[in-house]
Amino acid sequence: MLSNHLQNGMETAKLLWSRVPNSEVEMEANSVAADDNGGYKKHDSSNVESLDYEVIENSAYRQEQAKRGKLYMWYSVAVKWFFALLIGIGTGLAAVFINISVENFAGWKYSLTFSIIQKSYFAGFLVYMLINLALVLSSVYIITFFAPEAAGSGIPEIKGYLNGIDTHGILLFRTLIGKIFGSIGSVGGGLALGKEGPLVHTGACIASLLGQGGSTKYHLSSRWLQVFTSERDRRDLVTCGCAAGVAAAFRAPVGGVLFALEEVTSWWRSQLMWRVFFTSAIVAVVVRTAMGWCKSGNCGHFGSGGFIIWDISGGQEDYSFQELLPMAVIGVIGGLLGALFNQLTLYITHWRRNHLHKRGNRVKVIEVCIVSIITSVISFGLPLFKKCTPCPEADANSGIDCPRPPGMYGNYVNFYCSNNNEYNDLATIFFNTQDDAIRNLFSAKTIHEFSAQSLLTFLVMFYSLAVITFGTAVPAGQFVPGIMIGSTYGRLVGMFVVSFYQKLNIEEGTYALLGAASFLGGSMRMTVSLCVIMVEITNNLKLLPLIMLVLLISKAVGDAFNEGLYEEQARLRGIPLLESKPKYQMRTMTAKEACGNQKVVYFPRVVKVADVLSLLRGNNHNGFPVIDHTRSGETLVIGLIMRSHLLVLLQSKVDFQHSPLPCDSRGGPVPIRHNLTEFVKPVSSKGLSVNDIHLTPDDLEMYIDLAPFLNPSPYIVPEDMSLTKVYNLFRQLGLRHILVVPRASRVIGMITRKDLLIEDNEDADSVELQSTSVRDQQPGDRRRLRRKGDTQQPLLDGLIV
């Protein structure tokens, strides 16, 4: 028979758990750790940390919440929306700041170089190279010595975080600062990388910092903090932040929502979508307002060329059937080059981590400087070898200046050409900011602007630059370089199509756009979100079906070779992302086989402190089943306790007791003396480790009752369930642990859809009453029932470690 006190304790815990706002989704965090060399170390929480969505709320808080009831729910919802607003504004402003800075640095750099070129090429080159070097150096310095976690795009890490795996340091205030200023340096310095990935990371950092009430240095009021005691709420904020980042990076609000929900999180909830949507809309408004303000010339070089929108609405309106073949070819090329890009970057990053970056920070700085110099030499030097082209005469009435006036944005860069009616096509794409280069590649009505030779040269050189730049110690996005590469070969194909189907009204710019979509599809393997982003950044809906088809082909081709860029990188960094589809061989495996020969470490309900400590030291598991003995000596699994919660209990010591009896055996509810927030690990710290616990010998002799702190109903599966089913359960619910239990001996009831249909409007009170009355009447019955069951429970000895 279950003793009364267990009943009480269980009721307390159940209430606790059922009251947690939205406690229904638990997140899986992992006992797999990543080492820098890319392998998985099992059961080591040194680097990748575990995160719990399993929150405990103390009884004072719970009572307060119960009093407030629905009013409190409204308050909590309102605060969530308010934070979504803040995230939108913050990310929007960060994006504006980065863009203004980059555009100003780049604009100043190019105009200075151009003016010096008039006198001496060499001096011009030197100035150009030195400015680039200085900018890049500032970036790599910030990253290496101040915020090492801000290197790279950050998307794999954020993806990992939202799937439950916390890489240390990715959401710190330091990282945010490093990301913003590092991006400015590396993008302004002309490296073959973009600022879009980092902006997603920036948005996530802003969201996370807001969610925990600022950095550790300055806290907001604690009233606000209380709303975000659950890890899940914080993760939701980070999802909003991701969407805001994409929305800000591309001015693509819908693309941002879809990116966050397709690519980043592993599950989908309509309530969250709704808030993410709002955040994106706010970002769009903020960015638009800032750009309106800048239009009046307040932002220096940041003008119409500033924020990404490669408007191709003036381009090709229609397509004919003959074009589908070359478009399919673009898709195939995109898939091949994208997969190759993923593979090459994987090798290089692997090599870099294992050989180069182990030698210390100085090597990292030198490496980036060398890359910067190479980039400068190529982008300045190669156009010098290219002959100038006379301006096309037919384009005189298309409204495009040739050559473009100095210091302006546009096609037909004059560069070193002496003749006023000439331009250098290689300089048009090379010696330019990436945004402008893409604008030139996408541009319509500029047939024959580029020679095939120039495009090929650029493709090869830029592809190589992008590959070697990837993985250096600077913030680096792959969107813009991907678009550059893709639009180059897209335009190449377009040139052939133009000369082949001379009758049709074909624009090379359209093919450049399709090429960009195909390369991104082949590399990142996104679908709907990428499609929407492409449409939003080019502001042309008419090409949507073509973009969709090209994406389909390139993704299919790429998938034949390897995984997507982010997945590959996440794997390299040891972030164990679960794929959307279970592996083929799981079909023949059962849940039990997945557990392997792993020994289950149990805790009894009331446990000696010394035992807890030795058990925690003895293994690295993150969750432990808790069992209790009924009076007749039988065992019963009463829940799951988290390592992190145990550590908090051990550190605070307030729950230690002298008696080995459950704390509620003395009657009355269990008082919980903890502040709610103690159990939530701050993102900015590494969390408690068992080595942080210092206990006196007296402490070690005391006992602790775990019942109020455990999760009383973790998800369970029977031992012989197919592993595919388990996998889907795990992934769809974002779980952390699943307990594998023996087949049940009986069924208490069946839940079908109708059991879950509870009318709330008019019947709310009666249902509430009914459930309360069930609650009030039931204990006796339930106990009787359980007593009956309990007497039949087997005695399982030797299972408690």
Place this chain on the structure above:
Amino acid sequence: MLSNHLQNGMETAKLLWSRVPNSEVEMEANSVAADDNGGYKKHDSSNVESLDYEVIENSAYRQEQAKRGKLYMWYSVAVKWFFALLIGIGTGLAAVFINISVENFAGWKYSLTFSIIQKSYFAGFLVYMLINLALVLSSVYIITFFAPEAAGSGIPEIKGYLNGIDTHGILLFRTLIGKIFGSIGSVGGGLALGKEGPLVHTGACIASLLGQGGSTKYHLSSRWLQVFTSERDRRDLVTCGCAAGVAAAFRAPVGGVLFALEEVTSWWRSQLMWRVFFTSAIVAVVVRTAMGWCKSGNCGHFGSGGFIIWDISGGQEDYSFQELLPMAVIGVIGGLLGALFNQLTLYITHWRRNHLHKRGNRVKVIEVCIVSIITSVISFGLPLFKKCTPCPEADANSGIDCPRPPGMYGNYVNFYCSNNNEYNDLATIFFNTQDDAIRNLFSAKTIHEFSAQSLLTFLVMFYSLAVITFGTAVPAGQFVPGIMIGSTYGRLVGMFVVSFYQKLNIEEGTYALLGAASFLGGSMRMTVSLCVIMVEITNNLKLLPLIMLVLLISKAVGDAFNEGLYEEQARLRGIPLLESKPKYQMRTMTAKEACGNQKVVYFPRVVKVADVLSLLRGNNHNGFPVIDHTRSGETLVIGLIMRSHLLVLLQSKVDFQHSPLPCDSRGGPVPIRHNLTEFVKPVSSKGLSVNDIHLTPDDLEMYIDLAPFLNPSPYIVPEDMSLTKVYNLFRQLGLRHILVVPRASRVIGMITRKDLLIEDNEDADSVELQSTSVRDQQPGDRRRLRRKGDTQQPLLDGLIV
């Protein structure tokens, strides 16, 4: 101890289940039935039928599949994609057919009426009314006497189907035909309804018919059929069909994908999204090709005005802060009017079902005729009372003719105005196809085309017409009427804004667009998908953030009053959709409380046929736990068997046996003599009922071994799990049944993320080997283990009914 034969049987069943392609998602179908009066009848499968995702594959098929292995998987994937292609083409062609027909009927109607008007108004009106009446009559006749399931929009039913509740007859060939021709009649006949909802239903019908290999009358080859033996695959096809329908209705491929995944299905899988995406792209290509072909004049009246795209790309490019307030006002109006619309249609539909439509088909026909006549009178008569307006002079250079030439599409309808420089603003919206009316309302550069009085009149009259038309026995979509209503009040607000902020460059058309978005948001409560659809149909990305904000407001306002249109209608029809969020009171309830006092009906593993029959007659449950006795007499739940599968077994009789011993006790694997497809209920039939079973007294004395046919590992939850958790499990995995079991007495293992990370590339063989070796070695161990467990299993008597 478990006997050997049970082991064998279980292994067989497990293999069966684990081999089912993608068997991991089970769908919930329901034992709740809808009666026509809107209440729920519990446990009655008469009208709404249960659907199983739980498929059984026979051993021959399984062996064949095992032989083919991965090759077979590729084949199956290829067939799925091929079907997606077919669905895209089919839906695209259906949409083209409907549009061409509607445009031709309407065009012919208006040109005839216009030419008669020149002689006699009364004769013109008579002809107009009679043509409308004839078209509507054809529609209602088809619906009433041929395909009653094709009435309404069909979206609530499809939504129900994809959530596991099959309303009888919604996916028949008859319904498809009724939907297509009914839509042509009702839309061509000028009723206040749209063809978009019906197109979604049409797409779903096409997909479902393809999935089951044509109608019952003509079958495709059975080889193809074999791929879609699982209900889940068929449902996936229907999801593709829905997306194709939206994509075809609005020429909005991305909107279609999002609609299918946000609004229609309750879960989200990236593989499916990918295929849905492809289908939508195909639809877009098909529609575009057909329109290109029609441009050369092959399609009669179907010209540029045909397929919906209300291009407003020439409109307002920018917005200023002062405009945000009136836009918010539009959002509020949209929320209020939308909620009111939902409420009114709910009352009227309820009344119609309970009083009017019970009186038979004749009443339905008469009702629709009366509605048609009222619509004709209003749309012809009201403009007569309106004075003609002189054409604006300033617009002479905007390229818009005033009055428009007869027989053309455009603004400024002359109607009865004698003067060649006059037009009738009410006729411009009333006496026009809805597509053209919306185009006029959205049109830019036509400030002061409409008077406030006309717009108000139209708003009131059209709103009333839309309310009374809703729920009549014709195919009816609510998208286009919603856009009409919304754009009318939007334009009204726009007029006030124009006169208030005279300095700003404001277009009334932009406000009309926002109004349309707000009304749809307030009524249908969709978010991202609606936003994308609005952007795609108006071909203007610049207003995206504004549309998002307006949608947010109108949805929030609407949600304060009632549920979305589709949810309300689904509830009225007794389709038990699970909301995305669990109810508040579920937080304090447990799984056991949800089961209520429901008695669990068990089957033993080997059961007498007579017992099966009496049990099936005695209740209406759809799933039954199966238990077995170990040799020591203890019980063990070995799985769940479906009512529909039992009925198939009873009908076919091939598995009857004389011995009460398990069929595998004689050694060897269990031969399954069933064709795979027998267990899949065809969508076009009502499925087997227990009354269809006719058994001889000899049969009744025989036994049947259920082990090969049951689902050996249904999802289980412990009895005291919080109901919110159960709810999420149910909804996220699309479950059908959850077994509630007692708390486990021990834990066999824990599954964490790392246990689910199986490297496949190079290690595939070794893992496969390993798992095989586990499989080979384990049985002994496992049996020993289980033996140990089994001896400790309690003896539970009296649980087997």
